[in-house]
Amino acid sequence: MPETLGELALEVRSKNAGPFWTTMELFMRDEAGYAAAADEDVLNEEVVARLYGVPAEQVRIFRIPDLNVVKISFPRPVPQGGLRDRDVHSGQHHVPLALLVPPAADARGSGGTD
Amino acid sequence: MNDTAIRVLVPTGMLGGGFPPETIERGLQLGADVIAVDGGSTDSGPFYLGSATPKTTRAQVEWDLRTLLKAAAEARIPLIVGSCGTGGTDAGVDWIAEITTDILVAEGLDLAVAAIYSEQKDSALVERLAAGAIHPLPPHGALDATTLEGCTRIVGMMGHEPIEAALRGGAQVVLAGRATDTAVAAAYPLMRGMPPGPAWHAAKIVECGGQCTTDPRAGGVLATIDAHGFTIEPLNPAASCTPASVAAHMLYETADPFRMREPAGTIDVTAATYRAVDERTVRVEGSEFEPAPQHTIKLEGARISGYETMSFTAIRDPHILANIEEWATLLHKVLGEWVARTLRLDVGDYAVDIRLYGHNAVLAEHDPATGPAREVAVMLLVRAPDQATATAIAKVANPLMLHLPTADMAYLPSTAFPFSPAETERGPAYEFVLNHVVDVDDPTELFRTEYRKAPADA
Numbered sequence: 001m002p003e004t005l006g007e008l009a010l011e012v013r014s015k016n017a018g019p020f021w022t023t024m025e026l027f028m029r030d031e032a033g034y035a036a037a038a039d040e041d042v043l044n045e046e047v048v049a050r051l052y053g054v055p056a057e058q059v060r061i062f063r064i065p066d067l068n069v070v071k072i073s074f075p076r077p078v079p080q081g082g083l084r085d086r087d088v089h090s091g092q093h094h095v096p097l098a099l100l101v102p103p104a105a106d107a108r109g110s111g112g113t114d
Numbered sequence: 115m116n117d118t119a120i121r122v123l124v125p126t127g128m129l130g131g132g133f134p135p136e137t138i139e140r141g142l143q144l145g146a147d148v149i150a151v152d153g154g155s156t157d158s159g160p161f162y163l164g165s166a167t168p169k170t171t172r173a174q175v176e177w178d179l180r181t182l183l184k185a186a187a188e189a190r191i192p193l194i195v196g197s198c199g200t201g202g203t204d205a206g207v208d209w210i211a212e213i214t215t216d217i218l219v220a221e222g223l224d225l226a227v228a229a230i231y232s233e234q235k236d237s238a239l240v241e242r243l244a245a246g247a248i249h250p251l252p253p254h255g256a257l258d259a260t261t262l263e264g265c266t267r268i269v270g271m272m273g274h275e276p277i278e279a280a281l282r283g284g285a286q287v288v289l290a291g292r293a294t295d296t297a298v299a300a301a302y303p304l305m306r307g308m309p310p311g312p313a314w315h316a317a318k319i320v321e322c323g324g325q326c327t328t329d330p331r332a333g334g335v336l337a338t339i340d341a342h343g344f345t346i347e348p349l350n351p352a353a354s355c356t357p358a359s360v361a362a363h364m365l366y367e368t369a370d371p372f373r374m375r376e377p378a379g380t381i382d383v384t385a386a387t388y389r390a391v392d393e394r395t396v397r398v399e400g401s402e403f404e405p406a407p408q409h410t411i412k413l414e415g416a417r418i419s420g421y422e423t424m425s426f427t428a429i430r431d432p433h434i435l436a437n438i439e440e441w442a443t444l445l446h447k448v449l450g451e452w453v454a455r456t457l458r459l460d461v462g463d464y465a466v467d468i469r470l471y472g473h474n475a476v477l478a479e480h481d482p483a484t485g486p487a488r489e490v491a492v493m494l495l496v497r498a499p500d501q502a503t504a505t506a507i508a509k510v511a512n513p514l515m516l517h518l519p520t521a522d523m524a525y526l527p528s529t530a531f532p533f534s535p536a537e538t539e540r541g542p543a544y545e546f547v548l549n550h551v552v553d554v555d556d557p558t559e560l561f562r563t564e565y566r567k568a569p570a571d572a
Contacts, residue, residue, distance in 0.1 A: 017369040019156050019414075019546040020253060025365050052480055058253060062371055067361055073369040075253035081159035082419065082545050083465050083497045088159045092476050099482045 006098030008033035014094035019080040022090040023073040024097055034068040036102040043100065048072055051096040072097070119340040120303040121147045123349070126334050127322035129153040129178050129195055130170030137333035137349035138181055142189045144336055148302035149182055152295050152321060153210060154197030156414060156546065157367070163201035164266045164416030164544030168209060170200065175210070180217050183287065187223045192281055194288045194298050202269050202292025204233045210289050211566065225287050227566045228280035232291030234268040234413065234560060239552070247553040254549040261547055265415035268548065272411070273377030275557035277301035283565060292414065294376055295321035303339045314381045315401030316344040318374060319363050326363035329353040343399035345391060355396045357388035377557055379405040409557050415548035420497040422540040423504040427515045428491045428530040435486045437520045442468050445518055449511050457506055464498040464507055501539055508537045
C-alpha cells in the first residue's frame with residue numbers, strides 16, 4: 001500500500017494564523033519523509049490550490065529541513081466565524097493534505113534516498 | 115542601567131487556562147523578574163470582540179489571577195496581563211480590573227494597578243483613513259469609512275510601549291486591552307535594557323505557555339533573556355524543552371515562521387540557532403529585530419452580519435444516506451420555494467447553510483473521503499437581518515427536515531430530531547472585517563492608561 005504524507009509524519013496539523021489565514025504543518029518522521037513532503041513535484045502551490053480551492057498565487061510554502069517540516073499558509077477561503085465557516089479554529093483542515101500519497105522515493109525526480 | 119539577565123515567567127497560554135500552583139512557586143524560586151500572561155485572542159472567533167464578551171468564565175480567571183497576584187506581591191515583581199477579556203475591549207479590561215480589585219481586597223494585597231484601554235472610536239479612525247494613514251494587510255484591499263462605522267467594536271493591538279510606560283508610571287499590575295501576544299512578555303525585558311532580538315523572539319516562544327515544551331499540559335515556562343540570547347525551560351520539572359519543541363513553536367499560528375511584524379518593527383529568526391543546554395533547557399541565539407521606519411498599530415474590528423437560527427436533525431435510513439447530497443440539494447431548493455411563497459422573501463434577503471455532519475460538513479467539496487456514512491446529522495443554519503425572520507425560515511424548513519423523501523421514495527420518511535423545539539436562536543452573528551494597520555507618530559497615542567489606586571491607599 002502506498003503511504004500517505006500523514007503516515008510518513010509524526011503529526012499533521014492545521015490552525016488559524018489570525019482571522020484571515022489558515023496555516024498547516026507536516027512534521028515528518030525522518031529525512032526520507034521530509035524528502036517526500038518537500039519534493040516540489042509532489043507538493044507545490046498548485047497542488048495546495050487544488051486540495052483547498054484557493055488561488056495558487058496566494059499559497060505560501062516553507063520547507064524547513066532542520067526540523068523535517070513543511071509549512072503551508074493561505075488566506076482563509078471563508079472568513080473566520082462567518083455563516084459558511086464550518087471550522088472556526090481551522091483545526092481539521094489538515095486532512096486533505098495528510099491523505100496526499102507521494103510517489104515512492106525511487107519514482108521521484110529528486111531526493112528521498114535512505 | 116542594564117541588567118545582566120531578565121527572567122520572564124509565563125504561567126499558561128491564556129489567563130483562565132489554569133496551571134499547577136506549584137509551577138508558579140518553582141518560577142519564583144528560579145528568580146522570576148516578571149509574570150506575563152495573555153488574556154485573549156481572535157482564535158475563537160469574532161463573537162468575543164464584537165459583543166465584548168469574554169470566552170472564559172469568571173471563576174476560571176479568578177482562580178488563575180488570585181495565584182498570580184499573590185505570587186507577584188510575594189516576590190515584589192510586576193504582573194502583566196494582555197488582551198483582557200478575550201477581545202481586549204474596554205469592557206474586557208474593566209472585567210479583569212474588577213476581579214483584580216476583589217482579589218486584592220480579599221487577600222489584603224497592596225499593589226498599584228494600571229488599566230490600558232485599546233478600544234478605538236470609528237470617527238477618529240475615519241479621520242486617519244481620510245488622511246491616508248490606514249493601510250490593508252494581505253489578503254485585504256483598501257478600507258472604506260462605512261466598514262469602520264459598521265463595526266460594533268474596534269481595538270488597536272498595542273506593542274510593548276504602553277505597557278512599559280505603565281510600569282515606569284509605578285504600576286505593579288498592568289491590565290492591558292488588546293496587545294500583541296509577544297508585547298506582553300517582551301515589555302519588561304525591553305524596559306530593563308535587554309536587546310530586542312532575544313526579547314521579542316523569547317516572547318513569541320513563550321506566548322502559549324507550555325506549548326513550546328514536550329508536555330503542553332504540565333504548566334508554563336520560564337525564559338531568561340540576556341545580552342546575547344535567551345534560555346528557556348518548563349516550570350514543571352517533569353517536562354522538557356528541546357531544540358525541536360522550541361523551534362517548532364515559531365510555526366504555531368503564524369503565516370510566516372521566520373518573520374513577524376510588531377508595531378515597532380519585525381522579528382527575524384531566520385538566523386536563530388537552538389541548542390540543548392541540558393535535557394530540559396534550550397539556548398537560543400541569533401534572533402534579530404529590525405526596527406521599522408514607520409510605527410504601525412494593527413486594527414481588529416467585528417460587526418454584526420445578521421441573526422442566526424439553527425435547526426438540527428439526524429438521518430439513519432441507509433436509503434436516504436446513499437443519496438444524501440441529492441436530498442440536501444432538494445431540501446435547499448424546496449425550502450427556497452416555500453420561503454418565497456409563505457414569507458415572501460427572496461433568496462437575497464437571507465442566507466442558509468445546510469451542513470451534513472458525518473458526511474462532509476467540515477471539509478465540504480474538498481473532503482477526500484467517499485462512501486455513505488452510517489448516520490448523518492443535518493444542521494440547518496439560517497442567517498437573516500433579524501432574529502424573528504431567521505427563526506421563521508427555520509420553522510418553514512421544519513416539515514421538510516422531518517419528512518422530505520428522496521426523489522425515488524414513494525413514502526414520507528421521518529428523521530430523528532434530538533430536540534423539541536427544533537430551533538435554537540443563536541442571536542447576533544459577528545464577522546471580522548478589519549485587517550489593516552494605522553501609521554502612528556507615537557506608539558502610545560491610540561491607548562489610554564488609568565492608574566487605579568491600590569485598595570490599601572484608598
